Amino acid sequence: MAPDHTRLPARRTGLADPSSIPGWGVDAETRNDPTWPMRDRADSPGADWPHPVPQQGGAEVLQSVEYKARPAVYGLGPQPRGLSGAMRRAAFRFSESNWWHWLLLLGADRVDMVEGIGSDLATGRVPNLPAETGMAAAWKHDARGQVLKWGAIAAGIAVVVMARNRRRRA
Amino acid sequence: MDAMDYRGPNRVRVARKPVPTIQHPQDAIVRVTRSCICGSDIHLYHGLVPDTRVGSTFGHEFCGVVEEVGAEVENLKPGDHVIVPFNIACGQCHFCQQGLFGNCHESNPMATAVGGIFGYSHTAGGHQGGQAQYARVPYADVGPVKIPDWMDLDDAVLLTDVVPTGYQAAEMAGIQKGDTVVIFGAGPIGIMAARSAWLFGAGRVIVVDHLDYRLEFVARFGPAEVYNFKEIDDMAVFMKRQTDGLGADVCIDAVGCEATGSALHTLLGIHLKLESGSALALHWAINSVKKGGVVSIVGVYGPTGNMIPVGNIVNKGLTIRANQASVKRHLPRLIEHVREGRIRPRELITHRFELRDISDAYRIFAGRLDNIIKPVLLPNG
Incomplete structure (x- = not known):
């Protein structure tokens, strides 16, 4: 079951006032900053920057549960569809810190691949797998590697077939 | 328009897709003049990045001519030829204001850990990429930089990612x-890191790989001492012997999640997906750097976990620094370096492809065939 991200534990102590802590900041050293120059704390606007106007449109945007507010722009890449889409929606119920989020997305990607072949066939297009995988280029520039690869695959299949036949005879 | 079209691991083709339109008042539409395939695109091509959807167009390294701008765009106009940084940045958020343009909080609803990136899965915002005749460029006033008149387009396109x-x-x-x-x-990234290390004052630059033709290139271009790891039994021992027994001051991981050289990492990370690819280069970096040293990571990894020697990071007192490049922050200085001849990016380009040959281009680059270093696409001929 996906976690309930609205449920938060009660704060057990009050917020501390740093100036009330003896010695606060006496050893602060601005040169000891391994984030320089990646991060300039002097210019930090905190969490209240003037947000850009939000992008409009009817696209389905699966949003990370870690965001407080939706980022203003997003891409219009392929929308979630079919079973893979359902898996993606389920994935976004988990945070980016949760392995289920990523495992569901990786699983959805594999299902999407099969759905892609299905949608090609449904529109009368048979995927040209040799062309899409750049097979001609591989043979042109790496014939030896291709012979070895396909030879190993053929040998593997032969071994499995022979083993099955032997078992049947026995 | 014609655009690269991802169909699943190891399968890409060219498809007809609608020309992108303005979706936000800060958008621009760019006609792509040069686009590259990046080593990190190969992670997508191999299906290693979660939420890489069938029908996506890859491509985060491109430059092009502005065709149309949104109502709020003030700095660009149609006809401007621009370098488009690979990261999409709003310029206003908590992170952009600190120069962290690779970590924008307003360009990727799908994940908080990374800002929007062109053509790099929905995990990076679902933005369509530049391996197409046209691309939509959000926040056009922030990222894109006009290409100086004197600059070669081949140099310009490599300033979008590789050089920075x-x-x-x-x-x-x-x-x-x-x-x-x-x-x-x-x-390409390791080669540029080697060249850049000299600009920062390095006294000695060593590059490790297993492809001799690339080692020969960086030996000349860097320049650098080069070693083929296939000839090295134990990387940590070898590097310590090269450095008076102490280890290097700095190690840079310019490989990322598809490192070869370890059957264990290849099985667990590449084939079984039980870790986020193979982190062998990072493992070597941690164990080859001296105590108190720095490990800098620009190799791309997936969002899940990797097996690396964390205990050694602690015990050696290492500083680990990593990020997506903040391209916009670096561009003024890098343009100056190109103008002064300190960096000659276009020398990396070994192959040019028409968009219609995209399947072959990916296969050749993914297989490191034909002595390829950097392929450039010409989407509009």
Whole structure:
């Protein structure tokens, strides 16, 4: 079951006032900053920057549960569809810190691949797998590697077939 | 328009897609004049990045001519020829305001850990990429930079990612004059990191890879001492022997999640997906750097976990620095370096492809065939 991200534990102590802590900041050293120059704390606007106007449109945007507010722009890449889409929606119920989020997305990607072949066939297009995988280029520039690869695959299949036949005879 | 079309692991083709339109008042539409395939695109091509949807168009390294701008765009106009940084940045958020343009909080609803990136899965915002005749460029006033008249387009397109990422690898390493810098990976990023290490004052630059033709290239271009790891039994021992027994001052991981050289990592990470690819280069970097040293990571990894020796990071007191390159922050300085001839990016380009040959281009680059270093696409001929 996906976690309930609205449920938060009660704060057990009050917020501390740093100036009330003896010695606060006496050893602060601005040169000891391994984030320089990646991060300039002097210019930090905190969490209240003037947000850009939000992008409009009817696209389905699966949003990370870690965001407080939706980022203003997003891409219009392929929308979630079919079973893979359902898996993606389920994935976004988990945070980016949760392995289920990523495992569901990786699983959805594999299902999407099969759905892609299905949608090609449904529109009368048979995927040209040799062309899409750049097979001609591989043979042109790496014939030896291709012979070895396909030879190993053929040998593997032969071994499995022979083993099955032997078992049947026995 | 014609655009690259991802169909699943190891399968890409060209498809007819609608020309992108303005979706936001800060958008621009760019006609792509040069686009590259990046080593990190190969992670997508191999299906290693979660939420890479069938029908996506890859491509985060491109430059082009502005065709149309949104109502709020003030700095660009149709006809401007621009370098488009690979990261999409609003310029206003908490992170952009600190120069962290690779970590924008307003460009990727799908994940908080990374800002929007063109053509790099829905995990990076679902933005369609530049391996197409046209691309939509959000926040057009923030990222894109006009290409100077004197600049070659081949140099310009490599300023979108390759050069700044290699440069930032060296910057994050905190190189001090005379430091020994070891770079794992002699791909385009590793080559640029080697060149950049000298700009920061390195005293010695060593590059490790297993492809001799790339080692020969970086030996000349860097320049750098080069070693083929297939000839090395134990990387940590070898590097310590090269550095008076102490280890390198700095190690840079310019490989990322598809490192070869370890059957265990390949099985667990590449085939079984039980870790986020193979992190062998990072493993070597941690164990080859000296105590108190710096490991700088620009190699791309997936969002899940990797097996690396964390205990050694603690016990050796290492500083680990990593990020997506903040391209916009680096561009003024890098344009100056190109103008002064300190960096000659276009020398990396070994192959040019028409968009219709995209399947072959990916296969050749993914297989490191035909001595390829950097392929450039010409989407509009």
